[in-house]
Amino acid sequence: MAYMEQIDSPLLPETLAVAGAFDFAAFTAADVYGALGREQLRPVDLAALLSPAALPLLEYVAERAQAATVKHFGAAVTLFTPLYIANYCENECVYCGFNCRNKIRRGRLNETELADEMENIASTGLKEILLLTGEARRQADLDYIGRAVAMARNYFTVGLEIYPLNTDEYAYLHKMGADFVSVFQETYDPEIYATAHRRGPKRVYAYRFHAQERALRAGMRGVAVGALLGLGDHRRDALTAAVHAALLQKHYPGAEISFSVPRLRPYARDTLTDKAGLNDPRGFRLGAGVGERELLQVMLAFRLFMPFAGITVSSRERAGFRDHVLGLCATKVSAGVKVGVGGRTLAEKGDGQFEIADSRGVGAMRAAIRTRGLQPVFKDHVYV
Numbered sequence: 526m527a528y529m530e531q532i533d534s535p536l537l538p539e540t541l542a543v544a545g546a547f548d549f550a551a552f553t554a555a556d557v558y559g560a561l562g563r564e565q566l567r568p569v570d571l572a573a574l575l576s577p578a579a580l581p582l583l584e585y586v587a588e589r590a591q592a593a594t595v596k597h598f599g600a601a602v603t604l605f606t607p608l609y610i611a612n613y614c615e616n617e618c619v620y621c622g623f624n625c626r627n628k629i630r631r632g633r634l635n636e637t638e639l640a641d642e643m644e645n646i647a648s649t650g651l652k653e654i655l656l657l658t659g660e661a662r663r664q665a666d667l668d669y670i671g672r673a674v675a676m677a678r679n680y681f682t683v684g685l686e687i688y689p690l691n692t693d694e695y696a697y698l699h700k701m702g703a704d705f706v707s708v709f710q711e712t713y714d715p716e717i718y719a720t721a722h723r724r725g726p727k728r729v730y731a732y733r734f735h736a737q738e739r740a741l742r743a744g745m746r747g748v749a750v751g752a753l754l755g756l757g758d759h760r761r762d763a764l765t766a767a768v769h770a771a772l773l774q775k776h777y778p779g780a781e782i783s784f785s786v787p788r789l790r791p792y793a794r795d796t797l798t799d800k801a802g803l804n805d806p807r808g809f810r811l812g813a814g815v816g817e818r819e820l821l822q823v824m825l826a827f828r829l830f831m832p833f834a835g836i837t838v839s840s841r842e843r844a845g846f847r848d849h850v851l852g853l854c855a856t857k858v859s860a861g862v863k864v865g866v867g868g869r870t871l872a873e874k875g876d877g878q879f880e881i882a883d884s885r886g887v888g889a890m891r892a893a894i895r896t897r898g899l900q901p902v903f904k905d906h907v908y909v
C-alpha cells in the first residue's frame with residue numbers, strides 16, 4: 526500500500542533463512558543436553574530445546590531457565606495493564622474478535638473517558654500501561670493516539686500495541702511520550718499468514734515484520750516480538766520469533782527486546798468454532814497442538830536463548846499457569862485486565878477482543894507474586 530514505508534533492512538531474509546534451517550523431528554535427547562550445556566545458545570540449540578525431544582526433559586530445562594531468570598532479573602516481576610482505547614478495525618484476521626466482519630459494538634474513548642480510565646488504573650498503583658487499538662487509521666488516527674499517549678504519560682510508562690506505523694509516525698508518538706512498541710507477527714509462515722489475514726492492510730507481511738525496526742529507528746526504548754501460538758506450527762513460529770528478536774538485538778544493541786507468548790483464545794463471537802466455518806478456511810482450532818506444556822517449553826527455550834529478554838505472560842492463560850511461570854521464566858504480567866473499550870469506570874463502549882482466563886486485579890496479582898517469594902515491580906526504569 527502506498528503509505529507503507531519500505532526500509533533498507535536485511536532482517537527478513539536473514540530471519541527466515543536461519544529459522545527454516547532445522548528439522549525439529551531430527552533432534553535427540555543428546556542434542557537437548559548439549560544445548561543445556563552451552564553458555565550461549567545458537568539457533569540450532571534453540572531448535573533442539575523447542576523440539577519434541579525436549580518435552581520429556583522439561584524439568585532439566587526449567588532448572589536452567591530459572592537460574593538464568595534469577596541471574597538477570599533477580600526476584601523482580603513487573604506489573605502492567607492494557608487499556609483498549611478503540612476497537613475499530615479494517616482487517617479480517619480470522620482469529621480475532623475485532624475482525625471487521627464481526628458485528629460487534631465498536632467505539633473509542635473520548636478524552637474524558639480516557640482520563641477517567643487512566644485515573645482509575647493509576648489508583649491501583651500501576652505505573653505501566655499498554656495502549657491498544659485495532660487497525661483503523663480513520664477512527665483511531667495518529668492525532669487521537671498521540672493525545673491518548675500524552676495523557677497517559679502523566680501517570681505511566683506508556684507502551685503501544687497499535688497498528689504498524691512508519692518511522693516518522695513512531696517518532697511522533699515517541700515525542701508524545703510512548704517508549705515501547707509491541708507488534709506480533711501472529712505467524713511467520715507467509716502462506717498461513719496470507720490465509721489467516723483475509724483482508725486489510727495487515728495482509729502486507731513485510732510491513733508488519735519491519736515494524737519493530739521502524740520503531741527503534743524512531744527512538745523507542747524497546748520493542749516486543751511474538752507469534753500467536755496455534756495459528757501455524759508453533760515450534761517453527763517460536764523459533765522464528767526468537768531469531769527475529771536476536772537479530773533485532775544484534776542490529777540495535779541498546780534496545781530492550783522482549784517476548785510475548787500469546788496462544789489463540791476464543792472470543793464472544795467466535796468464528797473459529799463457527800459450525801459454518803465462516804472464518805475457518807484452514808480448520809484453525811483454538812490452541813491446536815499448543816497445550817500448557819508446549820507453551821511452557823517455548824517460554825523456557827526463549828529464556829535460555831535470550832536470558833536477558835523480558836517475557837510477558839498474558840491473561841489469556843489461567844491463574845495457576847501464570848503463577849507457575851513467574852520467576853521460572855516470565856518476568857512481566859498483566860493485572861486488572863479488560864479487553865473491551867473502557868470497562869473500568871464506564872460500561873464498555875466496545876466489545877472485547879478475546880476471552881481472558883485470569884481476571885485477577887492488581888492487589889490479587891501482587892499478593893500472588895509475593896506468595897512465590899518474588900517482588901512485584903511497578904516501574905523498572907527512570908529517565909534521566
Ligand code: SF4
Nearest residue numbers: 614618621623624659
Ligand atoms: S488482530 Fe488486530 S488487526 Fe487483526 S482484526 Fe484483531 S485488532 Fe484487527
